[in-house]
Amino acid sequence: MSILDADFMRLAFATGAVVGLLAPAVGFFLVQRRMSLIGDGIGHAAFAGVAAGYLLGVSPVATALVASIAAAVGIEWLRSRGGTAGDQALALVFYTGIAAGVVLVSAAGALNANLFAFLFGSILTVTKSDLALVASLGVAGLALVVILYRGLVAVSLDPEGARVSGLPVAFLNVVLAGLAGVTIAVSMRVVGILLIAALMVLPVIAAGRIAWSIRSTFVLAMGIGLLSVLAGLTVSYYADLAPGGAIVLLAAAVTMGAIGVQAARS
Amino acid sequence: MQLAASLRAVSFAYPGGPAVLSDVDLDVRSGEFVGIAGPNGGGKTTLVRVALGLERPQTGQALLYGQPAHRFTQRVRLGYLAQRTMLGIDAPVSVAELVAAGRVPRRGLARPFGSADRGAVESAIERVGLADRADAPIQRLSGGQQQRAYIAKALAGEPDLLVLDEPTAGVDADAQESFAALLEQLHAELGATILYVSHEFGAVERYVERLILVRGGITFDGSPSELPSPWHDPSHVHP
Numbered sequence: 001m002s003i004l005d006a007d008f009m010r011l012a013f014a015t016g017a018v019v020g021l022l023a024p025a026v027g028f029f030l031v032q033r034r035m036s037l038i039g040d041g042i043g044h045a046a047f048a049g050v051a052a053g054y055l056l057g058v059s060p061v062a063t064a065l066v067a068s069i070a071a072a073v074g075i076e077w078l079r080s081r082g083g084t085a086g087d088q089a090l091a092l093v094f095y096t097g098i099a100a101g102v103v104l105v106s107a108a109g110a111l112n113a114n115l116f117a118f119l120f121g122s123i124l125t126v127t128k129s130d131l132a133l134v135a136s137l138g139v140a141g142l143a144l145v146v147i148l149y150r151g152l153v154a155v156s157l158d159p160e161g162a163r164v165s166g167l168p169v170a171f172l173n174v175v176l177a178g179l180a181g182v183t184i185a186v187s188m189r190v191v192g193i194l195l196i197a198a199l200m201v202l203p204v205i206a207a208g209r210i211a212w213s214i215r216s217t218f219v220l221a222m223g224i225g226l227l228s229v230l231a232g233l234t235v236s237y238y239a240d241l242a243p244g245g246a247i248v249l250l251a252a253a254v255t256m257g258a259i260g261v262q263a264a265r266s
Numbered sequence: 267m268q269l270a271a272s273l274r275a276v277s278f279a280y281p282g283g284p285a286v287l288s289d290v291d292l293d294v295r296s297g298e299f300v301g302i303a304g305p306n307g308g309g310k311t312t313l314v315r316v317a318l319g320l321e322r323p324q325t326g327q328a329l330l331y332g333q334p335a336h337r338f339t340q341r342v343r344l345g346y347l348a349q350r351t352m353l354g355i356d357a358p359v360s361v362a363e364l365v366a367a368g369r370v371p372r373r374g375l376a377r378p379f380g381s382a383d384r385g386a387v388e389s390a391i392e393r394v395g396l397a398d399r400a401d402a403p404i405q406r407l408s409g410g411q412q413q414r415a416y417i418a419k420a421l422a423g424e425p426d427l428l429v430l431d432e433p434t435a436g437v438d439a440d441a442q443e444s445f446a447a448l449l450e451q452l453h454a455e456l457g458a459t460i461l462y463v464s465h466e467f468g469a470v471e472r473y474v475e476r477l478i479l480v481r482g483g484i485t486f487d488g489s490p491s492e493l494p495s496p497w498h499d500p501s502h503v504h505p
Contacts (some may be wrong), residue, residue: 032357058359062354151375157359158419160348165423166341172375186274210359212403217357 003237012123012233012243015131018138019183019190019199020229024221025145026183026206027200029176031208032156034086038075039197041090042184044097045071047193049185050118051104060118061133064188069181071097074187076177080170121192121244123233134186141182144175152176153214191228199225203253209258255261267297269332270427270459271317276326278309278316286312288483290326294461299453301490302463308481310463311349316431317461320347327423330427342371345425347416349355349432349463358403361415365390368419373492390421393452410434414448431463431474447468 001031003009030038049067053060071093077087105111117125126134145152155162163169178198186194207220232247239246274291279285286309294300294317304310313319316328319335329337331343337343345368366379366387367434375384393398394414399407404415413433432451434442453460462470471477471490479486484503486493 008434028357034356147376150366150370150373150379152368153363156350157364157367159370161322161346161420164341164344164346164429165368165425166344167371167375203401204357212358213360213401214363215355 003234005039008124008126008238009233010125011128011131013230015126015134016123016190016229016233017132017226017249018225019187020183021222022082022138022141022183023199024203025142025175025186025218026179026227028204028221029156030180031201031204035090036201037087037197038072038090039184039200041075041097042068042092043156043193044180046097046184046188047119048097048100048104050115050188050193051101051108053225054115055108061130061185061188064118065137065182065185067097069178072177073174076173080173092246092261113217117192118188120242121190121195122187123190123243124248126189128145130189134189137182139188141179142168144179145258148172149218173209177252184246191247195244195248198248198251199228200259202248202255206251206255206258209255209262216249219234224251228254267383267450269329270294270296270298271335271357272329273313273323273459274327274329276316276323277313278321278322278323278327280335287316287323289485291378292317292478292484292487295461296459298476299450299460299474300363300462301477302461302480303465303477303479306465309483310465310480311431312460314431314463318344318429343426345423345428347420347422347428349428349435358399358405361391361396361404361407361418362387362400362416364404365422368422368428372423386424387422390418391415393421393455394418394448394462408441410438410445413441413445417445417448417452421456425458426471427459427461429461429463432465434463434464434466442466446473449473 027039030036039180044062046064046068049056049064051059052067053063056063075089075093079086105115152173154167155169159169161226183200184196201219203224206219206224207217211217211220228251230249232250234243234245235250236243236246271294273290276285276287276290277285290313302310302313305405312321316323317335319328319330319338322336330338333339352490369383369387373379391397394417396411396414396418397436399411407415416433434445434447447460449460462474464470474490477486477490478484479490
């Protein structure tokens with residue numbers, strides 16, 4: 001039996017492909033701004049969102065989406081307007097998210113297998129409606145990144161010069177934060193809240209070691225993200241491993257390989 | 267002649283700190299090539315940041331082309347190379363990509379580049395003499411070449427007012443001289459207003475039309491030839 005004969009694997013590959021492209025595309029700009037760990041902070045707020053969903057009896061993905069975007073925009077606000085250093089803003093949201101999650105989970109009595117599916121990913125249980133949500137939000141996110149690509153690059157390269165010349169730097173920062181929140185929310189089912197930041201960061205680090213320009217780094221990162229997801233799913237299917245962990249381990253292996261290639265060149 | 271930038275009785279202090287600028291008046295006319303010099307900590311960078319609307323003075327007013335600087339509505343007319351500008355990103359960046367980033371404000375945030383934009387980027391790269399390095403990662407260029415690439419980035423937006431804050435810091439004397447000559451050439455060809463900030467004005471004093479010395483206020487404003495001779499000595503302690 002072929003790996004694609006099973007419905008659940010076709011759904012997993014389709015969902016994974018969207019996330020494999022979206023996560024590095026958004027993560028690219030976060031890594032360049034030395035905000036690689038923001039995904040972890042937002043992920044923990046997403047955990048609180050999932051728990052809130054169980055408590056309120058509504059879709060955990062929807063509440064996680066709201067919590068992720070709120071956390072991402074909150075970090076950006078604390079960093080830019082609140083007079084808080086970036087790592088401190090991240091720490092505040094990180095710990096508030098995990099603490100709120102623990103409280104809400106206990107209040108909802110939701111410490112069960114469904115919750116673990118969000119924490120560690122459960123791409124093999126993705127439904128067609130899950131895929132529709134991931135695909136629509138993912139494609140919209142990718143389209144926004146492509147449309148704003150030059151502006152996001154300009155602000156990443158030289159924020160002050162961009163501000164002087166009239167680019168809406170604060171607006172672009174909020175859009176990027178919002179995109180990070182959306183990416184976390186739609187990627188939870190693929191690699192899980194605890195590992196999603198890896199898929200936003202590792203492919204970008206790997207691409208930066210072997211690319212020769214911003215554009216080639218961006219495209220290679222998306223390629224490595226997609227490859228990691230598809231190969232990780234395949235390996236997990238045949239070796240009966242946890243898909244989320246397999247995907248991230250493959251991305252980590254590619255990153256270490258790229259670092260080795262760079263070291264060998266220099 | 268139209269004024270590009272004006273400061274009217276401007277005083278400024280950073281929160282909790284002493285006054286950096288006190289009662290400064292300054293008019294920069296369109297098309298002037300002005301050197302701004304003075305000791306480190308004298309307020310040169312603060313002066314240009316106030317002039318550009320990046321900082322609000324506690325008293326007085328900063329104007330850009332007649333509008334309050336902090337609410338200036340035609341910012342695409344400005345090009346700025348900040349002090350110690352470094353690449354904000356870790357990824358390899360080609361010269362062409364860096365310069366293209368300077369064109370984005372002129373083109374608009376979400377509009378794709380047209381032929382005029384690509385032409386402006388190519389022209390800016392040629393003007394600074396980096397046409398043969400356009401695809402090279404900027405991280406592999408010398409310090410002097412990197413500064414030229416940053417100037418090309420500012421030029422790609424076709425600014426009317428170009429502000430360069432210590433653009434040659436960390437660059438050797440030959441590269442500084444060559445850089446100053448390039449700016450003079452660009453000023454002659456483009457007619458843009460240029461404010462060039464440097465604590466070592468020796469490299470530019472032969473090229474600028476007007477020299478302003480800043481130390482908490484303006485201590486000299488005139489032609490470089492009018493500058494008292496001891497001040498030409500780089501070791502001279504400015505009053």
